[in-house]
Each structure stands twice: as C-alpha cells, then as structure tokens.
Amino acid sequence: xxxxxxxxxxxxxxxxxxxxxxxNDVAFELRALLEEELQAKAEVAGRGVDAAMATELLHAFGRxxxxxxxxxxxxxxxxxxxxxxxxxxxxxxxAIIWCAGLLMRLRQPIDSGWDFLSALGQWWGSxxxxxxxxxxxxxxxxxxxxxxxxxxxxxxxxKPHTRDRIHGGRATMVMGLVGILCGLYVLIDPRWLLDVLxxxxxxxxxxxxxxxxxxxxxxQAPWLLxxxxxxxxxxxxxxVSGRWSATMRRIQDGLGLVTCAVLAWTVLDGPVFLAxxxxxxxxxxxxxxxxxxxxxxxxKLHRSVRPTPNQ
Numbered sequence: 096x097x098x099x100x101x102x103x104x105x106x107x108x109x110x111x112x113x114x115x116x117x118x119n120d121v122a123f124e125l126r127a128l129l130e131e132e133l134q135a136k137a138e139v140a141g142r143g144v145d146a147a148m149a150t151e152l153l154h155a156f157g158r159x160x161x162x163x164x165x166x167x168x169x170x171x172x173x174x175x176x177x178x179x180x181x182x183x184x185x186x187x188x189x190a191i192i193w194c195a196g197l198l199m200r201l202r203q204p205i206d207s208g209w210d211f212l213s214a215l216g217q218w219w220g221s222x223x224x225x226x227x228x229x230x231x232x233x234x235x236x237x238x239x240x241x242x243x244x245x246x247x248x249x250x251x252x253x254k255p256h257t258r259d260r261i262h263g264g265r266a267t268m269v270m271g272l273v274g275i276l277c278g279l280y281v282l283i284d285p286r287w288l289l290d291v292l293x294x295x296x297x298x299x300x301x302x303x304x305x306x307x308x309x310x311x312x313x314x315q316a317p318w319l320l321x322x323x324x325x326x327x328x329x330x331x332x333x334x335v336s337g338r339w340s341a342t343m344r345r346i347q348d349g350l351g352l353v354t355c356a357v358l359a360w361t362v363l364d365g366p367v368f369l370a371x372x373x374x375x376x377x378x379x380x381x382x383x384x385x386x387x388x389x390x391x392x393x394x395k396l397h398r399s400v401r402p403t404p405n406q
Contacts, residue, residue, distance in 0.1 A: 098149035101146060106126045107122070109166075110125070113163055121166050125162070132156075133149055173238065174241045185230045191383065191386045191387075192222065193223060194382075196223070198382060261333065261338060268330055269334060272327065275327060282316065282320060283320075303370055304368065304369075304372065305368065305373065306368065315357060315361040319358075322353060322354045326350060329343060351388055358381045361381060362385075
C-alpha cells in the first residue's frame with residue numbers, strides 16, 4: 096500500500112465509528128490534516144513521501160478508536176464532579192447491606208467453628224454476591240442524572256440558598272409529622288394495622304406476630320415513646336417558623352443520637368416481638384434506620400463549613 100492508501104484506510108476506520116451525519120465531514124477534515132502533516136514531515140526529513148513515513152505518522156497520531164472519540168459527542172455515564180459521591184454511595188451502601196446480612200447470619204446459633212464458616216459461606220452467597228445490584232443501580236441513577244444535566248442544563252444551575260432552609264418546604268415537614276404520629280400509633284399497638292387491613296378478621300397467628308414481648312414493653316418502649324413525642328414540638332416549631340434555627344438543629348441531632356442508642360439497645364437486648372420471624376424483620380429495619388441516621392449525620396458534619404474568623 097502506498098501513503099495515500101494508508102491514509103484512506105485510516106480515515107475510513109475512524110469515520111466508520113462516528114454517527115452517519117458526521118462521517119463525511121470528519122473524513123474530509125481528517126484526510127486533509129493527515130496529508131498536510133505528512134507533507135510537512137517529508138519536508139523536514141528532506142525526502143519524498145512513502146508508505147513507511149505514512150505508517151509512522153499514523154501510529155503517532157493514535158488508534159482510530161481514540162481519534163474517533165475526539166470527534167464523537169461525549170457520553171459521560173458519571174460526571175467527574177459526581178465521582179466521589181458515587182464512590183461513597185457505593186461503599187456505604189454495600190457496607191450497610193453486608194453488615195446487615197452478616198448480623199442476621201451471626202444471630203443464628205453457632206456451636207462450632209464449622210458452623211461459623213458455614214454462616215460466612217451462606218452470607219457470601221446470599222448477601223455479598225446479590226448485593227452487586229447496588230453499584231448497578233447507582234451507575235444507572237448517576238447516568239440518568241448526567242444525561243438530564245446535559246439535556247436540560249438550566250436545571251443544574253447553581254441557586255443560592257440559606258443554611259436554615261427546609262428541604263422540600265413545609266409540606267415535607269408536615270408529611271414527616273404525620274409519619275411521626277403514625278409511628279407513635281404503631282409503637283403503642285401495631286396490631287391495629289391488622290384491624291385496618293382485614294377488619295378484625297385476621298388469623299390469630301397474625302396478631303401473635305405483632306405482639307410485643309414484655310421485656311421490650313418494660314425496657315425500650317417507654318424510651319422510644321418519649322423520644323418520638325419530643326420530636327413533635329420540634330417539627331411544629333420548624334413548620335411555624337418556616338426554617339431550621341441553630342437551636343432546633345442541635346435539638347434534632349441530640350434526639351437522633353439518643354434514638355440511635357436506644358434502637359441499638361433494642362436490637363442487642365432481646366426479642367421485640369413474640370414471633371421470631373417478626374422479630375428478625377423488625378430488627379433488620381432497626382439496624383438500617385440506625386445506619387442511615389448515623390451516616391446522614393456524619394455527612395452533614397463532614398459537609399459543614401464554618402467561616403474563618405477574621406485575623
């Protein structure tokens with residue numbers, strides 16, 4: 096092949112990887128650029144253009160797939176600005192899934208080292224491997240967000256906001272208050288759900304599955320009841336004022352830490368429900384609540400910015 100054939104082959108390999116509407120224009124531009132550089136290279140070398148010189152130029156120019164990427168519109172799955180958030184979300188999410196699964200496995204009776212190894216094997220097969228759906232969900236979510244920002248750039252424009260604003264507005268706080276009241280009702284007697292859903296005709300086993308143990312009612316339940324009640328005036332004050340004051344933030348964080356401590360005590364102390372299946376389920380969700388609450392508080396602390404005092 097002579098120099099022209101080599102350039103033609105190279106240009107074709109580049110252009111074929113581009114959208115059809117770009118191919119002819121890119122091929123014309125790239126061919127002219129390569130011919131110009133090849134001619135300049137020949138003048139510097141003081142000899143005529145040949146196949147060896149063209150091959151050397153094309154190798155230095157780069158692989159066709161890399162050259163095509165320079166012309167092709169950028170497709171970013173995860174924006175560089177989202178890279179750290181993606182990594183933290185993936186690591187924290189997997190850690191929560193793995194720890195929760197391991198905790199549930201280790202709660203089963205273990206009488207020997209073999210039982211422990213068996214529990215670890217079951218944990219690996221039933222929790223670790225299936226948990227890989229989480230990074231996949233994150234890739235899709237971050238990819239959709241990146242595409243949306245490129246498609247509608249105005250939606251991602253920076254907007255000033257105050258530190259005391261209510262995320263989601265007063266409507267979100269009202270919904271949170273309703274959730275607190277529902278949680279309060281469930282804590283007092285969760286069996287009312289059965290009456291609502293089945294009109295009092297649920298099976299006796301279902302009522303037993305939602306019956307608290309005496310230990311829980313005497314030890315953790317009063318603390319949880321008081322903590323839930325203390326959240327109500329905080330939410331009402333924020334709804335009325337329309338903002339989070341520094342005092343309200345500190346009160347909320349204090350209640351959150353105490354609640355996490357009581358929930359951890361509940362998980363480790365003994366059964367919550369008489370039915371073992373219900374007890375395992377509720378403790379699994381309690382672990383998730385504690386984990387998400389502490390992670391959220393840690394993120395807020397990490398992202399907090401304090402003005403530098405004047406020198």
